[in-house]
Amino acid sequence: MNQTAKKYSLGFRVWINEEHGHFLGIGRVRLLENIRKTGSITNASKAMKMSYRQAWQMVEDMNDASEKPLVEKILGGKGGGGAMVTEAGEKAIKLFYKLEEKVNKFSKELGAKIKL
Amino acid sequence: MNQTAKKYSLGFRVWINEEHGHFLGIGRVRLLENIRKTGSITNASKAMKMSYRQAWQMVEDMNDASEKPLVEKILGGKGGGGAMVTEAGEKAIKLFYKLEEKVNKFSKELGAKIKL
DNA sequence: AACCGGTATGCTTTCTGAAACATACCACAA
DNA sequence: TTGTGGTATGTTTCAGAAAGCATACCGGTT
Structure with missing residues (x-):
């Protein structure tokens, strides 16, 4: 080949x-984006065909690793509860994309020069 | 937390x-580095406690994806055979580390500025 | 021609991480 | 006080990947 x-x-x-x-x-x-869109961890996980358990664990980990929680969870109440992305969460999303985009640009430049 | x-x-x-x-x-x-050091896929795989099968498959894939093989295999002969990294292989290793290092530097700079 | 040690490849077994299942809890609404 | 639907969490099942086993091939050496 x-x-x-x-x-x-x-x-x-x-x-x-x-x-x-x-x-x-x-x-x-x-x-995070799916939680924002659907209003709950349950629905977000379904939307991206991931198990609830895993999604819930992710949220838990994120919140633990963050100074301020990225997701706020509501127990009980009307409709049984739900989850929403906090202000801190929104900032984190933006930041991530910003960083990723910069690396993307850089790596594209590098990649263009690859020569074996 | x-x-x-x-x-x-x-x-x-x-x-x-x-x-x-x-x-x-x-x-x-x-x-590749382990193959260079040990002279065979078998020994390289043992050194990094990976199955021979997997290592062999990796070599196969690499060679297929490359214009020139990165690893040359010797069947039979004294000592039963072996494998060695080609000139093209050495170049590929160097190139990879060079690229990785550049990205590393870039990402360190970016990372230093992260502020949530 | 018998031995050696690595390559090459099929077949079977084992393992582990993910998914699925089950259940309790929570708080509001009617 | 019962229903609702999401959160929270322990337990069990299961598929796919990895590991392991087995065997044939290869070509020098002795």
């Missing part, structure tokens, strides 16, 4: 670490 | 893609 000149590009993945471990990556950001 | 100001940093992972998929990441690079 050789002869023809091949094209190479640079792939990458970024995430934000808190001192004790992983804090926020693209997966969690998408979860 | 809040109150105290937390420190955040940017984590990342890079790899090289060939047009039909993944080509070279840190895992494969380490495998």
